Amino acid sequence: MLETIVFDVGETITRDDRYWASWADWLDVPRHTMSALVGAVVAQGHDNAEAVRLVRPGIDIAAEYAAREAAGRGEHLDETDVYDDVRPALSALRERGIRTVIAGNQTARAGQLLRALDLPVDLIVTSEEWGVAKPQPEFFQRVLDVAQAAADRTLYVGDHPANDVHPAKAAGLRAAHLRRGPWGYLWAADPDVKAAADWSIDHLGELVDIAAR
Structure with a gap:
């Protein structure tokens, strides 16, 4: 579970x-x-x-x-940058009692911008804030620290096999490969990725059923 x-x-x-x-x-x-x-x-x-x-x-x-x-031309994020399936999926997961965390290779500024979007998650952290980045094992140890759950009850979701799927599995977590963006599409059919990932998904809404099972 x-x-x-x-x-x-x-x-x-x-x-x-x-x-x-x-x-x-x-x-x-x-x-x-x-x-x-x-x-x-x-x-x-x-x-x-x-x-x-x-x-x-x-x-x-x-x-x-x-x-x-x-120069005033730095990082910017607003609601138009968020994929359409994000808020519905996050809200549905929280309604089912699933702890939700966002943790990726981003700057501290990106972390501030993400938190300003008021997404329905329990925590948002970035690699710059932690001082360690994916795919380093220390990053995924920090993931486990904030997950507040055992590794085999924690799922990491991402599009990049080398940064997300493989190091998450090496850390003992479950992993879902998302077929989205250039990395997601490029490696979606790769046999090593398919073998490593516990789930391959096209839409974050699929996680609601996965969590229910």
Whole structure:
């Protein structure tokens, strides 16, 4: 029986469209170019930050991020960035007594923005706030700490096999692979991902039935 469900952020709770469009605008390249580069580095198994480095080799991403914030062109999230199935699924899970947590590889600023959306969850935390990021085992130990449930009664939901499914399973958690976003679609049929994930889902609403079972 599941007691806690923990959610990744990008392409699980929120769309990444605005994030990459803002980088494209800041670097003065067409948005389609940035989107294509993100897809290319994903397909090659690289971190998506490599797309920014392809546009501007040698870029200091942290410094550039700070410059964007100072210029008033930093991170932004609002209700339009949240997938349509998020609020209904989270609300239904809480009604069934399931503890819900959002924990992903995001900045502290993203954590603030997510909390401002007043999503129906028990906790929102980010990797920068924890000082450790996926897929490091320490991240998933922190997940277990906030889950307040045994590992085999905690489910981690995400779209990225290398950051979500495989390290969650290595930590003893249950894992659901979400077929959404470039990572989700790209690896949805991968036999290793299908074998590792306890569930493969297309919609967060499916978690309500999973939790009920």
